[in-house]
Amino acid sequence: MDLEIKSKKEWEYNWTSERLMEKILNEHDIEDETWIEEGIPLLVNEIIENYRTYGSIDHLEGKDLPSKKTVIEILNNLQTVIFPGYAEDNLIDNFNLKELLNRLLNSTYTSLSGEVEKSLKYLCRRLETCPEDFCSKRARVVTQEVMKEIPRIRVILSGDLQAAYDGDPAARSIEEVILSYPCVLAITTYRIAHELYIRGVPLVPRIMSEYAHSVTGIDIHPGAKIGKNFFIDHGTGVVIGETAEIGDDVKIYQGVTLGALSFPKDEDGVIIKGRKRHPTIGNNVVLYSGATLLGDEVTVGDNAVIGGNVWITTAIPSGTTVTIVPPKLKYRKKDFPEII
Numbered sequence: 001m002d003l004e005i006k007s008k009k010e011w012e013y014n015w016t017s018e019r020l021m022e023k024i025l026n027e028h029d030i031e032d033e034t035w036i037e038e039g040i041p042l043l044v045n046e047i048i049e050n051y052r053t054y055g056s057i058d059h060l061e062g063k064d065l066p067s068k069k070t071v072i073e074i075l076n077n078l079q080t081v082i083f084p085g086y087a088e089d090n091l092i093d094n095f096n097l098k099e100l101l102n103r104l105l106n107s108t109y110t111s112l113s114g115e116v117e118k119s120l121k122y123l124c125r126r127l128e129t130c131p132e133d134f135c136s137k138r139a140r141v142v143t144q145e146v147m148k149e150i151p152r153i154r155v156i157l158s159g160d161l162q163a164a165y166d167g168d169p170a171a172r173s174i175e176e177v178i179l180s181y182p183c184v185l186a187i188t189t190y191r192i193a194h195e196l197y198i199r200g201v202p203l204v205p206r207i208m209s210e211y212a213h214s215v216t217g218i219d220i221h222p223g224a225k226i227g228k229n230f231f232i233d234h235g236t237g238v239v240i241g242e243t244a245e246i247g248d249d250v251k252i253y254q255g256v257t258l259g260a261l262s263f264p265k266d267e268d269g270v271i272i273k274g275r276k277r278h279p280t281i282g283n284n285v286v287l288y289s290g291a292t293l294l295g296d297e298v299t300v301g302d303n304a305v306i307g308g309n310v311w312i313t314t315a316i317p318s319g320t321t322v323t324i325v326p327p328k329l330k331y332r333k334k335d336f337p338e339i340i
Contacts, residue, residue: 064118071115071207077108078192079185082154086178105147112204113143116196119203146195153191156228160187163231167251182216183232193222224258226250227283234289241278243296250281253289253308261295261313282318 032039080087081104084097092100117139124130161184164177171177178184189212193205205222213219217236220226224240227248232238234254240246244258260277279298281287290309293300300306301318310322 064121066115066118066122066203066207068207068211070111071204072211074108074112074115075189075192075208075211077104077111078150079188080104081108081150082157082188083178086175109143109147112146113139115204116142116201119201123202142196142199142201145199146192149195153195156191157188159229160184160231163229163249163251164233167231168233182218182235186212186216186218186220186232186235186238187226187230190220190222190224190226194224194226197222224278243276244278245280247281247283247285247302249284250287251285252287253291255290256287257292257294259292259294279312 076087081101084100085092117135120135120138121130124135161174161177164181164183165171165174168177171181189208193208196208197205209220209222218232218238220238220240221242221244223242225245226240227246227250229249230246230252231250232252237255238252239257239259241259246258258279258281263271263277264275266272276296278296279293279300280296281293281300282302282304284303285300285306286304287293287306288308291306291312292310293306293312295313297314298312298316300312300316301320303319304316305321306312306316307321307323310324312322316322
C-alpha cells in the first residue's frame, strides 16, 4: 500500500483558542462504537502489510540485535567503576568498595559480552559467513580486553579532568567538573566506546556515543582518535567525525565541527566509505566557538589557534592564529539618524 504524505497549509496549524472552541461547538464528533471489535483488526492487517512494504524499519523474525537499554545500563555501570562515589546514591567507602566492584564488573562482563555477541551475530548475518561459536567466543575476548583497559582509561580521564579544571577559570574543583560538566560524560563515553570500536564491534559503540550525544549535545564518533588532556568547554553543538584525529592538550569550545566535505562516490553513485575524510588537529591547539573545519586535507599544526566562526578547508601551519576580520557594525537609535 502506497502512503501519500501531504504537507499541511500554514493555516491548518493556527489552532487559536477561539478557533478550537468554534470547532468543538459546531462540529459533532460521532464515536464509532464498533471500532475496537472491527476497526482494530482491520488496522492490524494494514500495519502488517505496511511492515512487508517498508520492512527496513522493523526487526522481526527474532534475530538478535543489541538492546539500547542494556547498553546504556552497561555504560552507567562503567561510569560508576571509573568514578566511584559520584555516579550512585549509596555511600561507597573502603569497606564496601571491593564488594561493589566485584558486583559491577561481574554484571558488566555478563551484559557486555552478551550485547557484543548479538552485535557480532548481526554482522555475521550480513556477511553470511560465521564459523560456529565464533561470535560468542569473540565477544568474551573483546569484553575481557575492554574491561582490562579500565585502569588505563582512568589515567587518561584523570588528565582530561585536570585539563578541564586548568582550562576553565569558572571551575572551582575537580569534583565540580565531574559532577556538572557535560564534557565528562561525553569524553568518558568516547574513551569506552573507542575501545569497542577499534576491536571491530558494530552497533554498541554507536549506541553509547549517540546516547551521550543526546544527553550532552556533544557528538563524538567512537572512531575518532583523541589524545590526552582533552577538554571541551561548554560543549553544546560540538561534532567530531569518525576519522578525525586530535593530538594532546587540545581545547575545543562549543559549536566546533570537525566534519567532512562532500563524499566521494563510486561509478554506481554509492558513497565510498572507509576513507579518511575528517581533519587532523595537532598538539596544544585551541578551537574557538563556531569554528568549522572540513575535510581530510585540513591539518592544523601544533600550537595553532583557530578563532571563532571561521570556515577552514585547507592546512594550517604550526603556531598560526586564524581569525575572521571583524565585521563592520551599524548602530541605529530610535528617532535618530543612523550612526555608523
